[in-house]
Amino acid sequence: MKKVQKAWLAEIFTSIQGEGPLVGVRQVFLRFAGCHRRCEFCDTPAALMHKPTVWLQESAPGRDQKRANPIIVDELVTILRGVRKEVGPVHSLSLTGGEPLLQADFLRVALPCLRRAGWSIYLETTGDRWRELAMVLSWLDFVAMDIKLPSVTGQADAWSAHRKFLKLATASRAETFVKIVVSRETSKDELRRAARLVKKVAVYVPVILQPATPHAGVHAPTATQLACWQALALATGLRDVRVIPQCHVFMGQR
Numbered sequence: 641m642k643k644v645q646k647a648w649l650a651e652i653f654t655s656i657q658g659e660g661p662l663v664g665v666r667q668v669f670l671r672f673a674g675c676h677r678r679c680e681f682c683d684t685p686a687a688l689m690h691k692p693t694v695w696l697q698e699s700a701p702g703r704d705q706k707r708a709n710p711i712i713v714d715e716l717v718t719i720l721r722g723v724r725k726e727v728g729p730v731h732s733l734s735l736t737g738g739e740p741l742l743q744a745d746f747l748r749v750a751l752p753c754l755r756r757a758g759w760s761i762y763l764e765t766t767g768d769r770w771r772e773l774a775m776v777l778s779w780l781d782f783v784a785m786d787i788k789l790p791s792v793t794g795q796a797d798a799w800s801a802h803r804k805f806l807k808l809a810t811a812s813r814a815e816t817f818v819k820i821v822v823s824r825e826t827s828k829d830e831l832r833r834a835a836r837l838v839k840k841v842a843v844y845v846p847v848i849l850q851p852a853t854p855h856a857g858v859h860a861p862t863a864t865q866l867a868c869w870q871a872l873a874l875a876t877g878l879r880d881v882r883v884i885p886q887c888h889v890f891m892g893q894r
């Protein structure tokens with residue numbers, strides 16, 4: 641008998657993309673529960689819980705309704721059809737987390753249905769689960785991947801996994817960009833290493849240096865640091881290095 645795939649969600653809501661080169665577009669956010677990392681700057685601790693019993697569906701701006709986990713593919717497609725009717729045209733469906741790729745078995749079944757239903761798919765990911773990426777890559781339109789600097793995350797490095805992930809993503813039809821969160825604690829050597837990693841794989845991929853939003857002992861970089869680091873990344877030969885803060889924070893969006 642065919643196995644019914646299930647997913648554990650944290651929330652579904654509509655908002656404005658606040659990060660990266662597509663900042664400002666209207667998206668429906670499908671936030672998956674669970675993450676394998678524990679970045680010190682994490683601003684979505686609610687999404688770190690694995691297999692929560694409930695998730696939140698935005699029923700009106702600023703108002704949420706509790707729904708039961710897990711959810712099956714048909715249920716998700718129906719819910720999202722209703723959301724789109726309610727909120728009108730949006731740029732895309734943002735798969736976010738947590739780490740959406742932890743639920744790749746579900747995505748592998750759900751994404752073809754969602755594409756057929758007319759959704760463009762935008763994946764926000766920690767950028768190290770390359771095996772899972774390979775399972776769903778052909779259904780993605782945008783890949784917004786992180787490269788995590790240990791000096792900022794307080795976690796072990798993942799250079800090799802990031803390299804494999806980026807190679808796969810850039811070899812696909814999906815539009816790919818790389819986000820690197822930088823804080824006052826950022827190590828120049830790590831940043832240079834990250835920039836060289838991207839340059840070796842795909843010199844034209846946009847690299848976004850995202851200043852950390854101050855949070856739980858994580859400090860925002862100074863203006864001087866940001867200017868130096870952008871110059872440093874460009875000096876490795878990368879063609880497109882931008883500094884873009886988390887704009888949804890300024891706009892009061894979630």
Ligand code: SF4
Pocket residue numbers: 675676677678679681682683684687737738739766
């Ligand atoms: S990868 Fe993202 S969701 Fe996971 S701990 Fe880091 S910031 Fe939080």
